[in-house]
Amino acid sequence: MQSKNKHEINPRISTDCVIFGFDFNQLRVLLIERSAVENVPSMMALPGDLIYEEENLDMAASRVLKELTGLEEIYLEQVAAFGDPNRLSKKNDQLWLKSVRQDPDARVITIAYYSLVNLDNYAPQASSFAKAASWILVDEIKELAFDHAEIVSAALKKLKDKIISQPIGFNLLPEKFTLSQLHRLYESILGRDLDKRNFRRKMLKLKLVESLDEKQEGVPHKPSQYFKFNEENYNKLIENGYDNFGF
Amino acid sequence: MQSKNKHEINPRISTDCVIFGFDFNQLRVLLIERSAVENVPSMMALPGDLIYEEENLDMAASRVLKELTGLEEIYLEQVAAFGDPNRLSKKNDQLWLKSVRQDPDARVITIAYYSLVNLDNYAPQASSFAKAASWILVDEIKELAFDHAEIVSAALKKLKDKIISQPIGFNLLPEKFTLSQLHRLYESILGRDLDKRNFRRKMLKLKLVESLDEKQEGVPHKPSQYFKFNEENYNKLIENGYDNFGF
């Protein structure tokens, strides 16, 4: 780690956050709008910024997320580092950087993080250099700034892998939820249908949810039972090394 | 990504490589020996160094690995980024850095990579600042420089996750191998026993190995059949989204 020569550089380091949210129907990602500058239309991007001196990477990701979108207290997990020397060199990205950055040609390596939230609990408030922050349907993302589309894909893959092997996903739901909501959540993330009866059977057998004495009201169909997440059983399961949730 | 203030830094970026090798019995990791300096005994470390300007992260990892150990053409996969501001600040690490680095206090964020090789095919040759490079049993690693023990743990966890869900591991074996060797390989990585008959049944059903018309010779017991990896079937399996190898 100590050799020195002309090739070496001090690149800049940023973090970008891929926050997935679920609106009871579809999976969305929190994106900010990059301001339009001369000849460059505005464009959606992941919330991300450079890290600070005294921060570790996790802290940097949390801070940046809060600064750009107002969201805080979100558990973030690392996706990967993205460091292609050309990751900022698409023409529009370059033009944009030139108009807003002091050192537009500096290489930037980014550490991507992801998380899952119940988007009803988080109303993003754009600030700092973000012009807007909003929840965009994953399926409708077209072009993103820099290599952010690639980062979103990598984060989504990570999320799929994780939800297959571990019963996460309860963070995305409100305190009380119905099994149909949970079912749709899993289908949204995995991008495929899951049999309703088999899904319910599995969930109930694991005892990760317990039914409340409360039903939906005012719906024009049979009201569904509300459930809550049983954190105690979840912790037991994880302690026992259970890592095959099996979807 | 463009705000500017006093907190921001240009840290240095390195890569560290966790190369796992298998000697037909146990899992080992390729470590280099960090030179002793005044008052600091020599210490084992992962091969790692700073990245170059024009390199992407994968290329940097390959180059660094080659420079320090002579190993090349190894497929490396990212583990994670490690960027704690104090990751280089253990006392002995600091003393060592002061004696060999021009800027011992610079913060260094490292991108860790890992791989698996058949160690018979790779005889490490220490060079550059590595005093020695050798294959150390994973179970016998004691203290490593910097946060490298943490990095090895993270890489091992990644390797386990991967070998559970995907039939990797053939890269670790010679072109022809016996099912017992493959069996021991899996047991070494997972750190637990696997039933011999069940293991063989699963391997043969997946058709990832095919038997050769060749047996062991000169062994003082029943000679075992040689097999080879069937790459075609492996690719088919991966294409079909098969991701539950099931160990």
Place this chain on the structure above:
DNA sequence: TGTCTTTGTGTCAATTATACACTTTGCGAA
């Protein structure tokens, strides 16, 4: 020819995965 060592093999029971369709509930419109 006997002993040693590792290879190689089959079955049964338990668990898990998959496929599949109808009844129930409550609302609101006619």
Place this chain on the structure above:
DNA sequence: TTCGCAAAGTGTATAATTGACACAAAGACA
């Protein structure tokens, strides 16, 4: 009031997979 609607909720049969378990076969060597 009753009818239709929409989503909730429920059971079973079959196939596939897992896990546990013990002994015979092959070849080397003494």
